[in-house]
Amino acid sequence: SVILGAMTLNLCQSSSALARSRYFSPTLRSFLADFGPALAVGLVSALSAMPAARLLADVPRLALPPVGAVSLGRPLLLPLLSLPVKFRLLAAFPAFFLAILFFLDQNITVRTVCSPDNKLKPRATYHLDLLVLGMLTAATSVCGLPWMCAATVESINHIRSMTDYATPLKSPPIGNSTRPSAAWRTWLKREFDAADRDGSGALT
Incomplete structure (x- = not known):
């Protein structure tokens, strides 16, 4: 797994550095620089699944259930009402600060992406983003799944990958x-x- 991780890191760094190199055409360099990390993860994962790679080393893999279910065997919806009232009240305290964190993260990302330098006209999409974020957070909370929020670095990279530059x-x-x-x-x-x-x- 250490070798696979080093290969992934090397491919990600090499693909990101292609944007400043002289190899390939400008279109191909831009594509590899933007989507190179995702392609590197997919390529290394495919190489590790080959029979020859499995003969060299047995890489531990995540065991997925045959049907759509939680891997721990618990029900998808968490029985929140089965908790005592005092624990539910205690959970509301960190939930308040978590809501502030989600709002600030979403606000910073939207303000950065929708800056005048990007020349975007978002109109009412900011309020729609907050609505969708709240719905996703509520759905993932009752199911015990990871929360969703706007990631600043990934959002800026998405804007950069969708931008056309003209000399x-x-x-x-x-x-x-x-x-x-x-x-x-x-x-x-x-x-x-x-x-x-x-x-x-x-x-x-």
Whole structure:
């Protein structure tokens, strides 16, 4: 398992570093940098499941039930009403701070993702996110499952992976025809406007 973990870490770091390398095309580099960690986990998991890998070492695996059920054998819904009242009152104290933590985590993530730099127009989705988060938290709590919340790092990486970057125009575009293209006229107008703002009256 240590070797598999080291392989996964090496593949994740190598795929993330491809964005700043000269190998492959820009599209492929961007894809591998964004989705490389997930692909690395899937690749190493597939390699560990091969018969040749099982002959070298027996990697412990999670035992899954044959049907949709909890692995401990307990019922899916927790019998909350069977607890004494004093324990339910004691559980309300940390639940209050947990609700504050969920709200702050969700708020920080939404404010970061929906910043003006990303040029998004979320409209009323922030309130919808809080509603869905509350419903998921309530459902996972009564079932004894892990809670769901907005992860800041993963959300920012999702925005970065879905962003298209364009290089700004540095030189005048020259078309193949003798008639000036629309891009050439736009560039020339912008240069004249910049010269007028500088007060020089001439292009630099």
